[in-house]
Amino acid sequence: MPSARSPRKTPASKAPAAPAPTAEGVDTSFLRTLVGYNTRRASLAIIEVFMERMAVYDLKVVDFSVLSLVAHNPGVTSRQLCATLGVLPPNLVGLIAGLEKRGLIERRPHPSDGRAMGVHLTPAGVDLTAQAEHTAAQLEVDATARLTGAERKTLIRLLQKIYLPTAA
Numbered sequence: 327m328p329s330a331r332s333p334r335k336t337p338a339s340k341a342p343a344a345p346a347p348t349a350e351g352v353d354t355s356f357l358r359t360l361v362g363y364n365t366r367r368a369s370l371a372i373i374e375v376f377m378e379r380m381a382v383y384d385l386k387v388v389d390f391s392v393l394s395l396v397a398h399n400p401g402v403t404s405r406q407l408c409a410t411l412g413v414l415p416p417n418l419v420g421l422i423a424g425l426e427k428r429g430l431i432e433r434r435p436h437p438s439d440g441r442a443m444g445v446h447l448t449p450a451g452v453d454l455t456a457q458a459e460h461t462a463a464q465l466e467v468d469a470t471a472r473l474t475g476a477e478r479k480t481l482i483r484l485l486q487k488i489y490l491p492t493a494a
Contacts, residue, residue, distance in 0.1 A: 365485070372469045379465050383458045384428075388413065390462065392421060393447065393455040396431060401444030403436060430454060 357363040373387065380390060391411055396402055408418050422445065425431045430451035436442040447455060470478050 361488070372466070375465050375469055376462070379461050380458060383454055383461075385458055388421060389425065390458055392418075392425065393430060393451060394459060394462075396445050396447050397452065397455045397459070400446050401434070401436065403439070403442045403444060405442070407445070425451075 376387060376390075380386070383390075385393070388411065392407060395407060395410060399406075404415065404418055404422060407413070407422075408415050411418075413421075422431065422433070426433065429448055432446055432448055433443040434446055436444045470481075473481065
């Protein structure tokens with residue numbers, strides 16, 4: 327009985343690939359009126375550069391965010407990190423464990439809440455976070471190079487008005 331599979335083509339027998347479709351002629355006028363569409367497109371452009379530059383430090387976006395928050399809030403609790411980042415506690419547990427295993431953070435008893443543990447950077451965590459924050463600041467400048475400084479500040483303020491309940 328013949329096989330249902332088609333025979334494998336060798337590289338020499340492959341048909342030439344069709345050209346990739348381009349955005350030319352595609353009407354995006356409605357999508358471009360949507361805040362969500364524009365925010366997502368801008369976010370994707372920045373995140374792509376972020377991931378490339380943070381690969382040197384072996385950091386994902388959420389790893390970087392946790393390290394930065396801990397750097398600026400020594401002793402912050404996991405509960406506070408979850409609330410600030412909008413991360414579910416089970417997801418943060420693995421993330422904290424991974425950063426702890428890498429020797430970047432450590433947990434210590436919280437000074438005022440005997441049930442909680444405070445998260446602190448280790449010396450290696452301080453160094454890596456400082457380097458990563460410098461890289462992040464530079465990539466933000468690079469990614470928003472077509473904006474003036476005032477436009478960039480305005481954009482950040484306007485975006486915060488969407489997701490922060492008390493942003494002015």
